[in-house]
Amino acid sequence: MTSMRPPRRSAAFAVAVVLGLLVPPTASASGPVAPGIDHRPFTVTTGHGAVNGHLLTVDLHRARLGLLHPGSIAARDEVPDMANARGAVAGVNGDFFNISSVHEGVEPTGSSVGPEIAGGRDRKGAVPAGQRFGPGLPTGTSTWDVFGVGVDRRARVGGLDLTGYARTSEGTFDLEGLNQYALAEDGIGVFTSEWGPMSRVRSTCGSDASRETPCSAETEEVVVRDGVVVAEHEEPGAGAIPRGTTVLVGREDGAAELESLDPGDRVRVRPRLVAEDAPPFRFAVGGFPILRDGAPLAGLDAGELAPRTAAGASADGRFAYLVVVDGRSAVSAGMTVAELADLLRSFGADDAVNLDGGGSSTFALRGPGEDAATVRNVPSDGKPRPVANGIGVFPR
Structure with missing residues (x-):
């Protein structure tokens, strides 16, 4: 019989506690948002201090994920605005994007680094690795890596090619x-x-x-x-x-x-965008892998603390995990990318990607009985940053 509960990895996280600086997360509140969608604010204690964050667990048998975007690819918008425009009950920011330019007279486009697929429609490809924004890529990864959901309704981390x-x-x-x-x-x-x-x-x-x-x-x-x-x-x-x-x-x-x-x-x-492994993606957003087959990738940054956003999938693809942690404040220290991988593993993710962080990290939620999604984390800019895209969570 298939379990209706998301998988846990308490043993794996216990190892992370011994080898790293994390202790198990403690929930300050939790509860269902809609069928198959569960929200849990949490606090993690690290060697750098307390870190506050939000976990959204999505059962893809009962809910779905989709791309949030501002309409045009070369444009930006705030996560709650994109979520409300699409009717999402929750959303997080997505991929890194063209935020600045060093070429005189050439404006930054605001468009994302990696690929986008929305509703099975190919929207864009990935820029060369030397032109991306964000932390260095781990060995064996590329700008064509994505987090997404296939036509089989299973979440996964995979690669795309442009043919x-x-x-x-x-x-x-x-x-x-x-x-x-x-x-x-x-x-x-x-x-x-x-x-x-x-x-x-x-x-x-x-x-x-x-x-x-x-x-x-x-x-x-x-x-x-x-x-x-x-x-x-x-x-x-x-x-x-x-x-x-x-x-x-x-x-x-x-x-x-x-x-x-x-x-x-x-x-x-x-x-045409083609998935490197079957089946085709119905939804995909760019991000670089940090967790693969339950193990953090080698060479993840373990030095810089920052607000972080990540997305992960259970081993069977049924459950998706969206995580935002706050940072750069007196009450939340932020995390390294290596710590983020351990955190996703502790929640049950088998594969995961790092998404844009820093001032872009945003978690928006429309709770039961509420009319609109609002920001629930504390963006380090003091307000939501307009971003290129995001991941939306929708009831079926």
Whole structure:
């Protein structure tokens, strides 16, 4: 018989207590939010002091997860606003995002580092590792790693690949980007109406190894409407992209390939995100793995204390765990990434990812009888930070 209770890992956490600085979390309150959704505020005592946080346990047989987003990919909004707009009963912030720019005259786009899938629809791909924001990636991980839920309704941590092409009568060009603030060197990326009106110049700045590399001097943009090239430009443009229109942006060798296209040429553009392991994701958000098969990954940062947000899955994928811990205050010290992995394991997660932290860490909840989700943690900025995306929790 399948247990109706989320799995526990008290023995694993006891080991963490001996080897680390954590002691078991104590709940200050707990209770069901909706069928299959349970909220528990907690306090953890560490060698750095007390840490306050929130745990949301979601039974995916009785509730569901989905992507929170502000509409346009190149945009930001606060977690409670995104949750209320989608009718979620709870939400946490999601992936790291393009929060700043070192290129003169180029605005930060606000778009996320990693992939996004919402309702089975591919929204965007991942930027090169050298162009990401956030702590260093653990060995063996990449910007294409995600936390999500498959079409089988099971939560998991996995990887995505972009398999795409632009096919013309002259040949086929490989696509290496989908609605991304940074393209791989020599690559071609696709921008759709979901990108929004933000300029596409940022996609040709930086390099595979560094965000600070100057913007490329070799660029080309091609506008395709209903499968036909209608315009070409030497530099990426800005402005809303109408439905039925796609914009191809190339840099270096990718720009040279696009220069072979002329107005009137027919082009078939097909970008697609593919899961590295079955089944396909119905919902996915970028994050870097910190827990795999019940064990923290090697090399996780064990020095910097900060507010943290994380998402995990039970071994069978039935239960999802969303965690936010506060930090940078007199009442909550924050955690290291290594401590966060141990914490997720103690709650029952077998696999987990680290999401954006610091001032972005936000937990919003609409309790029983309440009209709207509100912030329940203490954001270190003193107020919720607008973020690129989040994870929403919904009743079935």
